[in-house]
Amino acid sequence: MTDAVSELYSDTYAIAQDAADPLRDMRSQFLIPQHVGADQAYFVGNSLGLQPRGARAHVEEVLDKWAHEAVEGHFTGQAQWMPYHELVRESLARLVGAKPLEVVAMNTLTANLHFMMVSFYRPTRERPAILVEAGAFPSDRYAVESQIRFHGFDPATDLIEVQPDRDDGTTSMEAIERAIATHGARLALVLWPGVQYRTGQAFDLPRIVKIAHAHGAVCGFDLAHAVGNLELALHDSGVDFAVWCHYKYVNSGPGAVAGCFVHERHAHSDRPRFAGWWGHEQNTRFRMGPHFVPTPGAEGWQLSNPPILGMAPLRASLELFDAAGMPALRAKSLRLTGYLEALIRERLDGTLQIVTPADPAQRGCQLSLRVIGGRGLTGRDAGRALFDDLATRGVLGDWREPDVIRISPTPLYNTHADVLRFVRAVEAWRDG
Numbered sequence: 001m002t003d004a005v006s007e008l009y010s011d012t013y014a015i016a017q018d019a020a021d022p023l024r025d026m027r028s029q030f031l032i033p034q035h036v037g038a039d040q041a042y043f044v045g046n047s048l049g050l051q052p053r054g055a056r057a058h059v060e061e062v063l064d065k066w067a068h069e070a071v072e073g074h075f076t077g078q079a080q081w082m083p084y085h086e087l088v089r090e091s092l093a094r095l096v097g098a099k100p101l102e103v104v105a106m107n108t109l110t111a112n113l114h115f116m117m118v119s120f121y122r123p124t125r126e127r128p129a130i131l132v133e134a135g136a137f138p139s140d141r142y143a144v145e146s147q148i149r150f151h152g153f154d155p156a157t158d159l160i161e162v163q164p165d166r167d168d169g170t171t172s173m174e175a176i177e178r179a180i181a182t183h184g185a186r187l188a189l190v191l192w193p194g195v196q197y198r199t200g201q202a203f204d205l206p207r208i209v210k211i212a213h214a215h216g217a218v219c220g221f222d223l224a225h226a227v228g229n230l231e232l233a234l235h236d237s238g239v240d241f242a243v244w245c246h247y248k249y250v251n252s253g254p255g256a257v258a259g260c261f262v263h264e265r266h267a268h269s270d271r272p273r274f275a276g277w278w279g280h281e282q283n284t285r286f287r288m289g290p291h292f293v294p295t296p297g298a299e300g301w302q303l304s305n306p307p308i309l310g311m312a313p314l315r316a317s318l319e320l321f322d323a324a325g326m327p328a329l330r331a332k333s334l335r336l337t338g339y340l341e342a343l344i345r346e347r348l349d350g351t352l353q354i355v356t357p358a359d360p361a362q363r364g365c366q367l368s369l370r371v372i373g374g375r376g377l378t379g380r381d382a383g384r385a386l387f388d389d390l391a392t393r394g395v396l397g398d399w400r401e402p403d404v405i406r407i408s409p410t411p412l413y414n415t416h417a418d419v420l421r422f423v424r425a426v427e428a429w430r431d432g
């Protein structure tokens with residue numbers, strides 16, 4: 001064991017792993033930020049993914065088209081703006097395991113969450129409640145709370161938060177099951193994350209859908225930290241809707257246009273929705289009639305003609321996901337994060353505590369790390385000190401209050417050498 005681990009802790013090993021990586025050429029498709037003349041070890045794809053080299057060309061294509069064709073750009077030449085969202089539809093469907101009819105790129109994440117709740121959160125006096133995780137991402141919590149109030153109900157009784165039940169702050173399937181069973185008759189909606197943003201815990205999504213539906217609730221997912229990270233099978237999961245952003249693991253730039261899934265069974269839904277002209281049936285949209293007829297599927301929830309400049313980098317990014325394929329990316333991700341975990345256990349035992357579940361099926365690429373000691377510091381002080389020190393060494397993670405450093409080796413552009421560099425940087429801080 002000791003021999004095997006010391007082998008892991010060597011440049012030779014890391015370099016050999018990277019050389020044997022079938023996805024090794026993907027990294028050169030990205031612009032890696034520099035730190036004193038060398039590549040950063042960038043582990044913040046969970047927050048803002050790196051820029052694909054192809055993004056600039058797609059953005060410039062739009063700018064050029066605008067310059068030369070102006071309004072005609074909507075209907076002429078390559079990558080016409082009118083059906084521009086269709087250019088990403090098939091790739092997006094592959095990325096999340098959906099049918100093309102079930103996905104659309106539009107708006108931003110929190111906006112899509114609201115628009116989905118307009119249709120899929122239909123509280124009644126008997127069933128007014130929304131069940132979420134305790135410690136949900138603030139925007140999600142604000143959104144559900146404000147929806148409950150908007151319908152005249154009271155978050156104090158109708159927002160049900162499932163508390164983490166394990167010592168490490170993660171939540172067992174049993175706790176979720178118990179909460180849904182306890183409140184089942186009052187639940188209008190179960191909203192759950194694919195991957196918890198602070199702990200990195202990944203959930204058994206089909207099972208959550210099954211339990212929610214068995215108790216008569218609608219089910220939705222926020223996949224902000226799951227999309228481009230895990231292999232998803234949204235159609236088969238049976239979930240009613242899902243929302244996500246594209247600036248994290250999907251590398252489409254700050255504030256990128258977001259994604260939305262509506263299950264095929266709702267493709268012709270007559271549920272209430274907030275409508276806009278871009279959701280109108282395509283063939284008759286420009287007759288400009290007064291009556292809204294929705295386009296079947298997720299596209300029927302569009303409001304506006306989309307921001308073409310904002311959508312352009314998403315095309316570049318999805319080309320890379322198509323080239324690599326999620327199964328290969330996940331396979332590499334398991335190796336890379338497994339390598340990080342093994343090195344932390346071997347080299348940083350008294351320094352870092354891994355919060356994220358050890359079971360690879362219960363996590364994506366991210367490990368959330370609590371700093372338990374080093375340099376005579378403890379708790380939050382140790383965490384902040386290490387975090388700041390890493391940045392001066394060109395090793396970028398991110399900090400989540402109150403005491404977690406998130407390190408997310410992404411399979412598109414991170415390497416085993418990056419991971420080794422992180423571990424050595426922590427050792428240098430601790431021993432320095």
Ligand SMILES: *Cc1c(COP(=O)(O)O)cnc(C)c1O
Pocket residue numbers: 108109110111137139140193197222224225245
């Ligand atoms: C990143 C993230 C958001 C951010 O919302 P925006 O509307 O894109 O600003 C919301 N919810 C979760 C769970 C996130 O991880």
